[in-house]
Each structure stands twice: as structure tokens, then as C-alpha cells.
Amino acid sequence: MRRWIVSILCLSLLCPVKARAERYVALTFDDGPSGRFTRELLDGLRQRQVQATFLLCGYRLKEYPQEADRICREGHEIGLHGYSHACMGTMCEDALRRELEDTLALLPAGCRPVFLRPPGGKSSPCVTEVAQEFGLGILRWSVDPKDWAVDDAQKICRTVVGSARDGDVILLHDMSHSSVEAALAIVDALSEQGFTFVTAKELARHKGVTIVPGREYERF
Numbered sequence: 001m002r003r004w005i006v007s008i009l010c011l012s013l014l015c016p017v018k019a020r021a022e023r024y025v026a027l028t029f030d031d032g033p034s035g036r037f038t039r040e041l042l043d044g045l046r047q048r049q050v051q052a053t054f055l056l057c058g059y060r061l062k063e064y065p066q067e068a069d070r071i072c073r074e075g076h077e078i079g080l081h082g083y084s085h086a087c088m089g090t091m092c093e094d095a096l097r098r099e100l101e102d103t104l105a106l107l108p109a110g111c112r113p114v115f116l117r118p119p120g121g122k123s124s125p126c127v128t129e130v131a132q133e134f135g136l137g138i139l140r141w142s143v144d145p146k147d148w149a150v151d152d153a154q155k156i157c158r159t160v161v162g163s164a165r166d167g168d169v170i171l172l173h174d175m176s177h178s179s180v181e182a183a184l185a186i187v188d189a190l191s192e193q194g195f196t197f198v199t200a201k202e203l204a205r206h207k208g209v210t211i212v213p214g215r216e217y218e219r220f
């Protein structure tokens with residue numbers, strides 16, 4: 001018996017179980033809320049107990065306030081994506097301020113965004129300036145499967161799963177059934193590989209990054 005115990009101890013010293021470092025990624029959804037697709041997505045995320053980040057547009061918030069309330073109530077993060085979804089890269093500061101103020105006014109009570117994602121990721125010195133003024137970091141992305149142009153959930157899923165690394169910010173849109181199906185398949189596949197899904201704000205926290213207003217972040 002003692003010999004067995006000694007052998008097991010020796011083996012465990014020779015082959016230490018390597019502690020696997022935690023890997024985190026953030027799913028981010030632009031352009032919503034969008035009614036039934038947002039609801040489908042929220043149902044799937046709730047089933048999987050996963051939190052994501054939703055970059056919302058003012059003109060859609062006006063149309064779907066209940067979906068925005070649900071996003072907030074279910075513990076997801078809300079960020080700003082402008083009011084009109086017009087390109088912010090060419091807007092003057094006053095127009096940018098209006099885009100943000102009009103969107104903030106429509107957000108659920110108590111919701112305080114920390115990120116702005118300009119439509120198309122198009123920034124400018126004015127965007128930086130106004131983001132600073134509003135206390136918002138600029139959230140870009142590091143994985144983009146162009147889901148808005150690919151009507152094939154499996155293909156979108158393969159692109160993301162094939163390239164995802166610890167700290168990635170994944171760009172998707174809750175605007176079509178294929179995007180929602182892909183998002184949930186991505187959660188299932190990457191969870192299986194040991195990834196944990198968190199909001200963008202949480203991802204920054206896990207990586208020890210303090211969000212600086214006006215600064216751009218692609219990944220953490």
C-alpha cells in the first residue's frame with residue numbers, strides 16, 4: 001500500500017496538473033434594440049447565464065424601450081452607438097453632443113454607460129473630445145465576422161471560434177436571426193473550450209484596465 005502511495009506521489013510530482021489560466025471574452029451587439037431578434041438573443045443568453053454588452057441607438061431605443069429595460073434588468077451592459085447611426089467621424093462637436101444626450105435621455109433609469117462605439121468605428125478628434133466630456137471610453141473590437149453581411153450562422157460562428165483569444169472583444173449585431181443563432185453557437189463552442197463570457201466593462205476589470213474617457217480600446 002505504502003509503495004502505491006509513494007508511486008502516486010512521485011507521478012504527481014513528475015506530471016503536475018497544469019492550472020489553466022482563465023480566458024475571458026466579451027460579446028458586443030451593435031445597432032439594437034431590434035424587437036424579436038433582441039428578445040431571442042436575451043432568451044438564449046439567459047438560458048446560458050451569459051452577460052453581454054449592447055451598444056444601442058437612440059432611434060431604436062425610442063421604438064423598443066421594453067427591450068432596453070430587459071437588457072438592463074438582466075444584468076447586461078449598455079453602451080452608446082449614437083442616436084441616428086449616422087457617421088460620427090464627420091460630425092461637429094455640437095452634433096455629437098446632441099447624438100449622445102438624446103440617446104442618454106432614452107436609457108432605462110439608473111443605466112450609466114461607460115463606452116461609446118461610434119457607428120462603423122469611425123472616430124475623429126471631435127469624437128475623442130466629446131467622449132472625454134461625457135466620461136466615455138471608445139470601444140472598438142478585435143474580432144469581426146461581418147455578421148451583418150453573412151446570412152449563415154455556422155460560418156459566422158466558425159470565423160469567431162477560429163480566432164478568439166483571451167481578452168477579445170467580439171463584434172456582432174442583434175439585427176437578424178442568423179446573427180442571434182451564431183452568437184448563441186459561439187457561446188456554446190467557446191464555453192466548451194473554457195472561455196468565460198463577460199461584459200466589456202468586466203473584461204477590462206479582469207485585465208486590470210481602468211477605462212480612460214476618450215481612449216480607444218480594441219481588446220483588453
Ligand SMILES: [Zn+2]
Pocket residue numbers: 030031081085119120
Ligand atoms: Zn452600427
